[in-house]
Amino acid sequence: MQRSPADCGFRTPLGSDRHSDAHCGLVERALGVTDRTLSVAPIEACEACCRSLLHGELINPVIASLVYNAVSHIVSKGGHPQCSSDRAQLLKQKMTDRLSFICDDLPDCMFPPAAATAGPTTAPQIDRSSRRSQPLTWVVGLLTAPRRKPVIRQTLESLRLSGFDQIHIFAEPQSELPAADPNLTITVHERRLGNFLNFYSSLTRLLTENPSTDAFAVFQDDIQLARGLRQWCDEQFWPLQAAVVSLFTPRLHSDRTVGWRLLSPGSQRVCGAQSLVFRRDALQRFLTDPQVIVSLQHRDQNDDAVVAAWAAREGTGIAYHTPSLVQHVGEVSSLYAGGPDRRNFAHAVPSVDQIAGWRRTANEASRIGLVGWNTPTGLGYQNRDLAVHGRIDRWLVPRHPSLAGLDRVPGLLAVESTSLPPSDDRLRAWMEGLDWIVFIERPYLDNLPRVAAHSGVGVACVANWEWVQPELHWLGFVDVMLCPTKQTFLQMTDWKRRHGFGWETVYVPWPIDTDRFPFQLRRRCQRFLFVNGWGGGPARRLDGSPTGYGRKGLELIVETARLAPQLRFVVRSQIRQQQMFPANIDDRPATADNVDLYREGDVCVQPSHFEGLGLQLLECQAAGMPLVTTDAAPMHEYEPFRTIPVRGTEVIEVGGGPILSQLMDPRDLVATLENLQLADITDVSRRAREYVERNHSWSAANEILRRALVKR
Structure with a gap:
């Protein structure tokens, strides 16, 4: 029977959520270090581990990759009180032997690569921009697959003109291939791998065969590069200290000015992996990342999505240059069926000589x-x-x-x-x-x-x-x-x-449209306004029981009115109330226009348990009504005149998701409002309007x- 994270005896969740990250006893045992910060496993790694851990094998590829990352961190820090740098290096080599990832699609490949001899995993300390006499060492892979109109020959010529001549081609079966050339190495897969497996296995091979190289570039077969690009990159890398650089910048990620910027587009909004360059240490981390390894099992994963998701988890981002240094010229994708969308084109330059003079089109307004x-x-x-x-x-x-x-x-x-x-x-x-x-x-x-x-x-x-x-x-x-x-x-x-x-x-x-909400000066606090709207919708506790209150806090207003009959309230609601209100509550229907909600009353009281925005909290102040609201975010962001203390919280469910609800005592609300009864609020009324004009204008x-x- 296959294991699951829920019944794993080695897993200790770090939070109350069963999907939270966890301490892994297997990683701790392999490390021999009790520092639990080094043995944290994300839920995705736990799920992948359980799929592998079926026959009593304790160090499977997922555990090995977690240990590999931990000892790499120890090496980068010069050791750990419980693990010397030398011992960490030995563990690293031992884990490399365990990292073989047997895959039916790739019987001849290792996942991740045998990286024990791949040199240090710490980021290089050389400032390349100031030491141009020491150009980067490069290794280049080109991915190709069958396409209706092959353009691989044009791509190879463009690579040569850009300064990349030594190229390793990784081809899917039946791909069109160039003639034999001493500068080309060609690997044809025995069976179709698909997008991400081809990408991953190619980088694995490049790193294994070139363990001391600085920059690992992988290109697709349907691109045109800027002439002189390699030498220009030697002077620029690594921009913004980025460990991953995209030489292709789709219009989606381009800027209006020339230069680099660091983005984290995530798995859905990254647009193409036409030209990616990895720094060696980053490539090692990428290839040994547990969630990346899990992605190998999903045939529908795309290389750009996996890389971008990994970069986001790492918190490093991807460097993009404006204008783009590479243009996408293919009609259909080289690695999977279907055609490109409009995102996969760029504002690109044909030569690096044209970068300095590049200008974006006029700054027209967006539609x-x-x-x-x-x-x-x-x-x-x-x-x-x-x-x-x-x-x-x-x-x-x-x-x-x-x-x-x-x-x-x-x-x-x-x-x-x-x-x-x-x-x-x-x-x-x-x-x-x-x-x-x-x-x-x-x-x-x-x-x-x-x-x-x-x-x-x-x-x-x-x-x-x-x-x-x-x-x-x-x-x-x-x-x-x-x-x-x-x-x-x-x-x-x-x-x-x-x-x-x-x-x-x-x-x-x-x-807030202050022209729609005319300022009405409030001079003395005699009546309190509460705007209930639709009440905020039903809410339940996590055990399924109803909370007994709505978002806006109507029950607090009702109880406050019962406790303090001298306080007078106007309640505006879009739903008919089934309960009987105390005599000091004037229950009114909502107005047809929200502007008219604030014509009656002097101080607006909104004891919200939670709010996404809370328009009433801003509209009332635009109309000159001082605000009393909950002393919790986001309600107290709006500079209220008075706040209601929060006595506790509870987690409730609204719209299928958990929400932290603020709990208040109506006696606190009574005390707050009694202090305002008959008070002069002239200046406060003006300040409420000024706050909205100053901080919430449409301009x-x-x-x-x-x-x-x-x-x-």
């Missing part, structure tokens, strides 16, 4: 399409504000399952979707001419992010974090994550690091969006 509901909800008003003020070219409005839509925005081309989801062809037609699509919280149409990505259209998501979970399939297609709160920015940045997402994280303090937001969503 942006919005996708989302136009409904009288917080989400609908977010979409509507973005449509009105966000320089949107067109708006695709999916039908809401139960709510009627608001009026259309004058002057904006809005198309209502009558079927969910529209076909790929209909979406492509709607996107024609767009540079970006933007949606808030969710893509609404399952095929939207994929179709946009493969059409070369950028994908931007405004993250209302409480409805976004790492396992959602569409997250990998997101290029830019627009974060309306600081809490969201920190969370999305953390997900990018922990889960290998490739998006750029941008903080956009969510703007500031549009400038951030302009920089983040550049023309493709």
Whole structure:
């Protein structure tokens, strides 16, 4: 019976989640070191280990790769209190013998390579840019496969003109091959390997045969390189201290100015592995990475996706140059069926002599399409504000399952979707001419992010974090994550690091249309306003039991009113309440226009248990109402007049994902509001409006969006 991580006696999870990383007793035993920071195994490695550990063999390839990485770290640090550098080197060699990865597709290959003699794994300390008398040593692989219109001869000529003449070709069966040449080494696989196996085995061979080389380059067979590229690279490498460099920069990753930049595009948004260069130490880490080894078992994995995911986990990124130093010229992919999409082309130069004079086309405004509901909800008003003020070219409005839509925005081309989801062809037609699509919280149409990505259209998501979970399939297609709160920015940045997402994280303090919300000076606190909206939706505890409260904290308002009958409340809600309210609560229906919510009342009280954005917390201040809200993120980010102390937290489930809910005592709310009753709030009212004008204006937001969503 196959083992699983759940019943592995060697595994000690580091967190409460069964999918968390774990301490591995097998790694600790092999190391002979009790330092548990060296024996951490990700869940993917544990799963791969259990698939291998079937017959009592304790040091399988996955365990060996974990030990190999640990002893490499010890060597790089000059030793460990429990393991000398010499002992670590011996362990490294011993683990290399265990790293054979027997694969039916590759009976003659070793996974990872016999790297014990491959020299030091620490990064080179030479400053190449200042010591051009010592050029890099290179080894070059070229991957080729059958194609309808082969261009391998043109690619080889381009490699020669760029300065790469000694080339090892790794060919799939029935590939077109060049004539014999003393500068070419040709390896033809006995059977088809597919994309990633060919890529991995080629790099394995190159490293095994060239253990002291500085730079390992692997090219595809359908490219054109800038003339003089190799010598130019000798002067430039390693840019930004990057250990992996892509000489091909698709338009998706290009900049408007000349130079290098370090990106971490992640597995979904990386575009092609046409020309990748690994520093030796990075290649050793890549080939021995447990999750990379696991990828060998999946025939549908692409080389660029595996490399980008590994780079994201490493926290190193990939260096890209603008303009691109390589152009993709193939009609179809060299390693798998199907054709290239619009992403796999570049703003490239034919020669390195033209880099300095390269200029991007004029800085035109991006054309942006919005996708989302136009409904009288917080989400609908977010979409509507973005449509009105966000320089949107067109708006695709999916039908809401139960709510009627608001009026259309004058002057904006809005198309209502009558079927969910529209076909790929209909979406492509709607996107024609767009540079970006933007949606808030969710893509609404399952095929939207994929179709946009493969059409070369950028994908931007405004993250209302409480409805976004790492396992959602569409997250990998997101290029830019627009974060309306600081809490969201920190969370999305953390997900990018922990889960290998490739998006750029941008903080956009969510703007409020202050022209729509006229300032109304509040002079004395006599009535408190609470805006319940739809209540925030049902929530349950992890055991399935209902929480008994909604997101907005209506139950706290009701209990506060019972405890302090002298306090007067106006409650606005879009749902009919079944309970009887105390007499000091004036229960009103929501207004047709959200602007009218804030005409009555003096101080807005929003004791939210959690919020993604919390539009009411900003709208009320724009209307001149001081804010009282929860002393927790993101609520207290909005500079409230008073905060309600949090007495505890609990994890609840909303929308299929866990949420940390803030728990408050209504007696604290009573004390807070009693101190405000009849107080002079004239100055506070003015400051509330000034805060929104200063920190949440559309002019500031549009400038951030302009920089983040550049023309493709």
